[in-house]
Amino acid sequence: MLSYMVRRLLIAIPMLLGAMSIVFFAMRILPGDPCLAMMGDEATTEALEDCVRHLGLDRPLLVQYADYMWKSLHFDFGRSIVFQYTVSSYILGMFPHTLLLVLASSLVALCVGLPTGIFSALHRQNPLVDYSSRLIALLGLSMPVFWFGILLLIVFSLHLDLFPLIGGGDLTTVFDMIAEGEVFEYPEDFLAAVWDVLHHLALPALALGLTLAATVSRMARSAMLEVISADYIRTARSKGLHERFVIYKHALRNMMIPLLTIIGLFVAIALTGTVLTETVFTRPGLGKMLVDAIGARDYPLAQGAITVFTMMIILVNLLVDILYAVFDPRIAYK
Amino acid sequence: MATTGNTATAGAAVEPAAFDSEAYQRRLSGRRHRRYIPIAAGMLMVVLMLVFAVLAPLISPFSPSAQFSDYVLEGPGGRHLLGTDEFGRDVLSRVIWGARVSLQVGLGAVVVGFLVGVPLGILAGYKGGGTEATIMRCTDMLLAFPTLLLALIIVTALGGSLINEIIAIGVALTPSFVRLARSMALTIKENDYIMAARALGGSPLRLMVRHIFPNAVSTLVVIATLYIANAIRTEAGLSFLGLGVPPPTPSWGNILSEGRQFIKCCPWLTTFSGLSIMLAVLSFNIMGDALRDLLDPRLRGD
Numbered sequence: 346m347l348s349y350m351v352r353r354l355l356i357a358i359p360m361l362l363g364a365m366s367i368v369f370f371a372m373r374i375l376p377g378d379p380c381l382a383m384m385g386d387e388a389t390t391e392a393l394e395d396c397v398r399h400l401g402l403d404r405p406l407l408v409q410y411a412d413y414m415w416k417s418l419h420f421d422f423g424r425s426i427v428f429q430y431t432v433s434s435y436i437l438g439m440f441p442h443t444l445l446l447v448l449a450s451s452l453v454a455l456c457v458g459l460p461t462g463i464f465s466a467l468h469r470q471n472p473l474v475d476y477s478s479r480l481i482a483l484l485g486l487s488m489p490v491f492w493f494g495i496l497l498l499i500v501f502s503l504h505l506d507l508f509p510l511i512g513g514g515d516l517t518t519v520f521d522m523i524a525e526g527e528v529f530e531y532p533e534d535f536l537a538a539v540w541d542v543l544h545h546l547a548l549p550a551l552a553l554g555l556t557l558a559a560t561v562s563r564m565a566r567s568a569m570l571e572v573i574s575a576d577y578i579r580t581a582r583s584k585g586l587h588e589r590f591v592i593y594k595h596a597l598r599n600m601m602i603p604l605l606t607i608i609g610l611f612v613a614i615a616l617t618g619t620v621l622t623e624t625v626f627t628r629p630g631l632g633k634m635l636v637d638a639i640g641a642r643d644y645p646l647a648q649g650a651i652t653v654f655t656m657m658i659i660l661v662n663l664l665v666d667i668l669y670a671v672f673d674p675r676i677a678y679k
Numbered sequence: 680m681a682t683t684g685n686t687a688t689a690g691a692a693v694e695p696a697a698f699d700s701e702a703y704q705r706r707l708s709g710r711r712h713r714r715y716i717p718i719a720a721g722m723l724m725v726v727l728m729l730v731f732a733v734l735a736p737l738i739s740p741f742s743p744s745a746q747f748s749d750y751v752l753e754g755p756g757g758r759h760l761l762g763t764d765e766f767g768r769d770v771l772s773r774v775i776w777g778a779r780v781s782l783q784v785g786l787g788a789v790v791v792g793f794l795v796g797v798p799l800g801i802l803a804g805y806k807g808g809g810t811e812a813t814i815m816r817c818t819d820m821l822l823a824f825p826t827l828l829l830a831l832i833i834v835t836a837l838g839g840s841l842i843n844e845i846i847a848i849g850v851a852l853t854p855s856f857v858r859l860a861r862s863m864a865l866t867i868k869e870n871d872y873i874m875a876a877r878a879l880g881g882s883p884l885r886l887m888v889r890h891i892f893p894n895a896v897s898t899l900v901v902i903a904t905l906y907i908a909n910a911i912r913t914e915a916g917l918s919f920l921g922l923g924v925p926p927p928t929p930s931w932g933n934i935l936s937e938g939r940q941f942i943k944c945c946p947w948l949t950t951f952s953g954l955s956i957m958l959a960v961l962s963f964n965i966m967g968d969a970l971r972d973l974l975d976p977r978l979r980g981d
Contacts (some may be wrong), residue, residue, distance in 0.1 A: 363820035487961035492953030
């Protein structure tokens with residue numbers, strides 16, 4: 346088991362380095378000077394030279410590359426050009442919003458996708474269930490999250506006025522109150538702050554979660570179909586066990602393993618989904634930060650955001666691989 | 680097949696059995712035809728979209744960039760069937776012209792991914808060893824990026840234009856094609872006819888081009904249909920983020936993104952462009968799904 350984990354880790358490290366290299370070189374093959382792009386044509390020669398020196402672009406490419414790789418591993422991405430903060434402090438401030446959105450939308454997706462997927466697998470002989478579940482899953486797969494988000498905004502924010510149109514709530518207050526122990530001193534203020542955050546979270550989580558639910562539902566369906574045709578299910582049935590018992594005790598438990606792969610795949614999809622979702626709902630977060638940084642040609646910020654995204658995805662995949670082996674020890678010995 | 684044959688011969692001898700056999704045949708063919716309904720529906724929508732895109736200059740009522748200053752933000756109905764945007768441009772014409780961008784990028788990107796990915800995948804699967812390890816490690820590295828993120832990085836680097844979008848999404852789709860082609864090559868190369876071809880002195884190149892590729896191509900094309908859906912969705916996403924074709928060229932994503940400011944007064948701007956994206960993606964998904972089930976039901980559910 347330990348050797349398996351080490352092996353996975355050893356595969357993940359070159360993958361991470363490789364992916365980071367891709368980010369670096371993609372940002373460097375930019376047509377034209379990033380400084381020129383950022384400062385516009387009117388910039389003076391001195392200002393341009395200053396910018397080039399500031400970004401370290403006057404050094405040889407290999408030195409820049411080594412510098413980027415080394416600093417990235419320490420979460421040092423330089424300073425944002427637009428905001429003048431360090432990129433890492435900015436990322437740290439945005440990260441909780443994105444994490445919250447990923448967790449909440451995953452919860453929505455799992456709560457909706459799993460039961461429907463399992464249900465449609467169990468009742469696939471009923472053509473009505475089979476066709477409608479497949480059609481709904483296809484609709485969900487085809488629904489662009491940014492349009493769905495806009496529809497939700499039109500209905501629930503503009504017409505029913507139930508949810509805020511923009512923003513992500515005051516997450517820092519919540520954290521500060523927890524950190525400074527004010528939670529018990531002013532419980533009402535704390536609850537109000539939490540409520541505010543959740544209020545802002547509801548629509549984005551619903552938009553992203555429901556579009557992801559289609560993917561989960563399809564995966565759960567095929568996982569269930571695989572489990573249900575296994576020999577031990579036939580054995581359980583031929584023992585005369587009640588069908589409900591067969592499903593709940595035998596099938597569902599064994600579905601947990603394929604389920605893990607689902608979650609792994611899915612976090613990567615959810616993370617990219619945040620880019621679009623945060624933009625639609627004008628919600629602070631890594632994805633919106635990335636898009637804004639690209640729009641403002643703030644290359645250090647964009648590069649930092651992409652690097653962090655990549656790191657997270659590789660990390661989640663590593664985690665899933667390890668959990669996979671924990672739940673199914675056979676994997677470790679292959 | 681064998682069962683039907685038996686019933687038919689038995690039916691020749693005994694009268695009532697012959698009647699049953701016919702009913703059985705009819706039921707069977709009915710069931711078989713029902714499987715074509717989704718393919719036909721998906722294909723019809725795809726063809727319709729192609730027609731719209733190709734004939735855009737002929738069928739769109741106005742030029743997509745013509746500004747009618749007297750009709751700014753006009754609702755649907757009347758002279759402008761789907762309304763107008765903030766510059767007084769006809770939404771219907773813009774949506775029709777937007778189909779061009781979506782389809783060009785959707786088809787183009789998949790062709791790029793196919794042309795780069797499939798040869799690499801077949802090479803990896805057939806050769807094995809170091810070649811395979813190198814190709815697959817690179818693929819895994821690219822697979823660490825979800826399609827949209829990878830396309831976003833490439834478009835940022837190259838700048839937003841139609842060609843760059845095709846390249847970006849094409850490259851982002853390549854790893855999936857490599858994986859698929861490799862796994863198909865691995866199965867196909869175990870077949871006896873490959874060994875026979877090799878025994879006859881066929882070069883590796885000949886084996887890959889003349890024997891492995893033709894046996895994999897139908898599955899690859901079917902899966903490619905599903906990737907078109909993915910590519911169209913990604914294109915819309917990029918355009919929505921302002922990284923697609925630059926305005927004033929209409930694309931569904933940028934119509935939607937421009938219409939975002941006006942959701943309060945003029946929801947038609949986002950509605951029709953969003954609906955077009957969904958229908959386009961849906962029709963390719965339906966067609967691809969149905970074709971895949973028809974080709975090999977085991978592939979169902981990714």
